[in-house]
Amino acid sequence: MPAAGLSVYFTGNRSALFWLALKTGFWSILTLGFYRFWMKTRLRRWYWSAIRPGGHPLEYVGDPWEKLLGFFIAVVILTFYIGIVNLALMFVSFSVFQSAFIGYAGSFIGVVPLWFYAQYRARRYVLGRTRWRSVRFGLEPGAWGYAWRALVHWVLTLCTLGVLWPRMTFWLEKYKTDRTFFGSAHLRQEGRWQMLIPATWPFVAALLATGLWALWVIYFAPVYPGGDASLDTLLEQFDPLTADPAFFVALNAPGRLFLALPLLAALIYGAVHYRFVSKRILANHKSALGVRLRSTLKGLRVSMIYTLGTTLAYLSLVFGLILVVFLGLGLIGFDTFLESQVNGADPLAALPRWLSIAVVAVLYLGVFLLWNVLHHTFVTYPLMRHMAVTLSLENVAGLAGVSQVARDEFAEAEGFAEALDLGAAI
DSSP: OOSSEEEEEEOOOHHHHHHHHHHHHHHHHHTTTTTHHHHHHHHHHHHHHHEEETTOOEEEOOOHHHHHHHHHHHHHHHHHIIIIIHHHHHHHIIIIISSSHHHHHHHHHHHHHHHHHHHHHHHHHHHHTEEETTEEEEEOSOHHHHHHHHHHHHHHHHHTTTTTHHHHHHHHHHHHHTTEEETTEEOEEOSOGGGGGGGGHHHHHHHHHHHHHHHIIIIISOSSTTOOOOHHHHHHTTOTTTOOHHHHHHOSOGGGGGGHHHHHHHHHHHHHHHHHHHHHHHHTTEEETTEEEEEOOOHHHHHHHHHHHHHHHHHHHHHHHHHHHHHHHHHHOHHHHHHHHHHOOOTTTTSOHHHHHHHHHHHHHHHHHHHHHHHIIIIIHHHHHHHHHTEEEESGGGGGGOOOOOOOOOSSTTHHHHHTTOOSOO
16 A cells, blocks of 8 residues: 555546436436435446545445335334324414414424434435545444434534534534544544634625625615615516616616626526635545545535536526427427417326326426436536545555444435435435
């Protein structure tokens, strides 16, 4: 084992991922979603095998049957919660407070701990089914401890209007990292939460600029000098049928409103920058048996991947849905469609009902299948490649002292994450 360090390589091919995501997504549609457990397993195996620290690929040994069984277990538990606990909350809400709001609020608050619990359990399952050089990763039990800590940190963050967000990021990551192990070696998260503050600067700058712009167009030099128009009145002015030309003449430099677009882009960049640059900073302060991680991840590069890849994926979604509409009009005829709007008839009435439903469902699901494939190809793939090739291991001589540990067994796998829709990504 070299004493200096190991580089991480990424060997996956984008076209191979495209066809794998397309094929597995197609089977998921045909099986009404049941194949998604096998789809995620196959995609993870592909990604893991493409990431090769020191030339040795990671292995993902998760079992789709574990995921399916865990999903059913989680659904049973959540069904009990929704059916029994929510019923009790609504009964108390109506009986004591004469309102349903308290019941709905209590129900939402009751789900939040389960959300954090599911996050931790999903991470534990993925690590427990990941190996490198035949040595298992793992995460110690502690999902409920993570859940209540996450709740406390979120409350503090909200009460300080986001000022303590870096503190929350650091301590929650430290809780998970300090319980992570590779064989017999336990990882440690070092450093202080203040080291994450520089990563927030782009977002803070964008937020301040947005606030100053809002004060400019609303208070100091209002776009609408009248100032007493309601929101409904302002929206009506943009209706070509009811718009008053005098309203637009009275506007004060309305072109300033278009500044909202670059400001929104700056906010998105700031959020993405913080998310990934904080990961880089935290990675550079992780160690185990003297082995240290070294990340050179570039925030600008990640933001470009997110911007271009997400834009391409969502453009395909929007244009795909528009295409579905035009194909529907082509199938039923435009005249028939207009007549249905005037007479209130069903434009698909001439077709068998089952055939109409099947056509709409196939086209609709096909659009979302394409969106999922493009998201994997142009967002997930380049992100994982960049994160892999910018990561390295230093002083790896300590790896010689790592020994194997027993396999982590637990019943529900990623069930709660799947049931709460936290496991849609890799």
